Amino acid sequence: MGKKGYFGRFGGRFVPETLMPALYALEKAYTKIKKDKSFWKEWKCLLREYAGRPTPLYFAENFSKFLGRELKVYLKREDLLHTGAHKINNTIGQVLLAKKMGKERIVAETGAGQHGVATATACALLGLKCVVYMGAKDVKRQALNVFRMRLLGAEVVPVYSGTQTLKDAINEALRDWVTNVKNTFYVIGSVVGPHPYPTMVRDFQSIIGKETRKQILKKEGRFPDYVIACVGGGSNAMGIFYPFAKEKGVKLIGVEAAGKGLDTDFHSATLNVGEPGVLHGMLTYLLQDKVGQIKGAHSVAPGLDYPGVGPEHSYFKDTGIARYVAADDKEALYAFQVLSETEGIIPALESAHAVAYVISHKDEFPEGSLIVINLSGRGDKDVASVKEYLEGKEPYDA
């Protein structure tokens, strides 16, 4: 990292002045706990005893055979974590930090509801008040997750502004934070937002890659040839990429959502076709029009439905540290079924994009390649909408 809070030319903290002192306070607190062994001990203990870490690195033999060409695919099973996805690694970390900072109230945004559920869970566990902002459209199409959050004691606030989806929920969470900055901590759900969030969330999620390194060495005696993960905001991908970023032999591939096609207006492939700009406090690749208005994003996977991306991914793209590709809705739905049938593992539609890329491009991997896919979440939350898709209905409007 060069200039403070930047990854190359990306990142920064483009926020209203009201929040600057709060960001400095957060940066200071985070720098302090970063060196505090007791904090990390407590965090690790909760992740082990409560959330179920370490997660297995599972050799998907049937799926590998399905692909053929002696490809060897391992799945990093973040789907087995408590609340069903990698999100909990980050929320336990941030809520623990908020508590140490003496904050009483947590705000968070959520798109599909996964980060909202993980935040509400951490707040229930650690005894903090939790308010989750969620686009009104998402509230409707993710009704079960809304109920889950409420069960966990969180207040869910529907957001009616803008496109009524994730980006607007982030705007509203930021507005709440601007208003209640004294007693409130904003738990961001991905490697996005103003500095220090992208770094902090990466650090919490890097446990995925750190475990994977050890596990693959133990099982295969070498690092993988490919590490593949889906990218919306990019926290699961950054979590598994970062510990491999300096390993020259390991190719990192981030899979974005091509939705209904990259040549349409219905996708979320920010790094594939976006251009640099400023949104949610960061300079990064964005889906935007010529004037600089932010476009709506689409994906069959609600968690990938975001017109921005973590600034460190923008940096990884420009420097070639990672390569970013895309899989569309149909490919993801197919992968969802293939993994279910071959392995008995129903992946989250988000994670299915990473699986889909491997299926669609299996012939491009050298024979015998060792591949790790980050299976960032489980698909229980998606079965109803997949059912409707497969029956030929659009479960929700784009």
Add this chain to the structure above:
Amino acid sequence: MTHNRALLLERRIKHLKASGQVPLIPYITCWDPDLETTEKILWEIAEENPACIELGFPFSDPVADGPTIQKAVVRALKNKPTLEEFFEFVSSLQQRGFSVPILCMTYYNILYRYGLERVVRDSLESGLAGFIIPDLPVEEAGSWLSVTRGSGLATVFLVTPTSSEARIKRISRVSRGFLYYVSVTGITGARDRLPEDLTQRLEFVRRLSRIPVAVGFGISSPEHIKLLLPHADALVVGSALVKIVEKEGRNSPKKVREFVKRLIHYGSS
């Protein structure tokens, strides 16, 4: 006679203040609900001789704005405005003798996307007085300050109830035209009650600033103006005006002016 627009704006504010008038800064979202209405509103309120006009260029994700201006932005964006058209509009007003300085309020992405150097060039050509960018804190303003240096454009920065003394000093050193004091910890929007320590806080900021200090966010009534006038060099009124546009639409220009007039007259009485 200087062509430094920031300096002219500072002088204009000081002059109004010294002559006992209310240096009001009305905010209007451009293109709400269409450009024709915006133009009519501007000509109407110019008659009341405000200190300057803050003209918002709509951005899809206005994080510093409350519900009233958010809704105005949605209405404005239906016209699919471009920044080129904004400059043309300002330019056409100037050519027809519009004499009140116009500041553009917009978010950084709009300017970043247009190209900062091009923004400065087209601003100078159009006669625009300068910019207020609510999501550009001084830490990130390096490029913006370097392209505007020597241009004479007003680069208005904001300070807030959470800004420390050191930050206020630092921000007032780079702000040009005036320094914008945000009255509340929060977003834009008319409020019945302003913070109790606001007048003391304003005096504190004024002592630290070498340029005029305008106060904004939440100001919506003649009572507010009366209360704050002795403690501020200028007063920004936004959401209260935008609400009139929301309600009256194309019939709003005269009504907006009446409201501005009431604020100025009652406030100074």
